[in-house]
Amino acid sequence: QVQLVESGGGLVQPGGSLRLSCAASGYTVSTYCMGWFRQAPGKEREGVAYITTLGTTRYADSVKGRFTISRSNAKNTLHLQMNSLKPEDTAMYYCAAGSQSYCALGIGSYNYWGQGTQVTVSS
Numbered sequence: 001q002v003q004l005v006e007s008g009g010g011l012v013q014p015g016g017s018l019r020l021s022c023a024a025s026g027y028t029v030s031t032y033c034m035g036w037f038r039q040a041p042g043k044e045r046e047g048v049a050y051i052t053t054l055g056t057t058r059y060a061d062s063v064k065g066r067f068t069i070s071r072s073n074a075k076n077t078l079h080l081q082m083n084s085l086k087p088e089d090t091a092m093y094y095c096a097a098g099s100q101s102y103c104a105l106g107i108g109s110y111n112y113w114g115q116g117t118q119v120t121v122s123s
Contacts, residue, residue, distance in 0.1 A: 002026040002112045004095045009117030016085050016121070022078040022095030022114055029071050033103035034078045035110060036069060038091035038119075045094070047105025049080065060105060063089075085121045092116040 008020040020036070035050035049059045049069040057069050068081040078095055096110035103109065 002097070004097060004112055004114035006093065006095050006114045006117035009093060009119045011120045011122065012085055013123050014086060014121055017081070017083045018085065018119060020080040020082065020093055020095075020117060020119070022080075024076050024078065024097065027097070028073075029076050029078055029097070030073045033098040033100050033109065034069075034071065035096045035098070035103065035105070036067075036078075036080045037094045037096055037107060038089075039094070039116075040091040043091075045107055047107070048093070050103045050105060051078070052103045056103075058103070058105065082119070085119075087121050089119060090121050091119060093119050 003025045005023045012018050036048040037045050038048050039045040048063055051057050051069045066084045070079045094116045095114040097112040098110040100109055
């Protein structure tokens with residue numbers, strides 16, 4: 001069955017970096033739209049970034065220029081490199097996969113979700 005497992009979260013100081021990973025099983029990540037989402041306490045889950053089957057990427061304005069989404073096809077994993085982290089980036093981060101012919105930042109475009117990994121940015 002399809003499973004997504006995130007890792008790499010933790011506590012980091014403002015301005016620091018973290019690299020999140022999403023290990024996929026039951027399917028090949030390069031054949032799905034893959035996205036990263038985040039949800040802070042009391043907030044709606046929001047799209048952070050996605051990558052299409054062809055490698056096209058899109059980012060939320062709040063993370064553009066700081067975050068990079070990528071795939072490691074040989075390892076069947078998805079990554080999110082997060083640089084210049086800010087306290088407002090603090091959230092639970094989720095990996096998601098969608099069997100769509102297109103990708104989007106909306107949660108409705110995704111069929112499968114990971115359990116989440118916590119990212120806390122604080123001094």
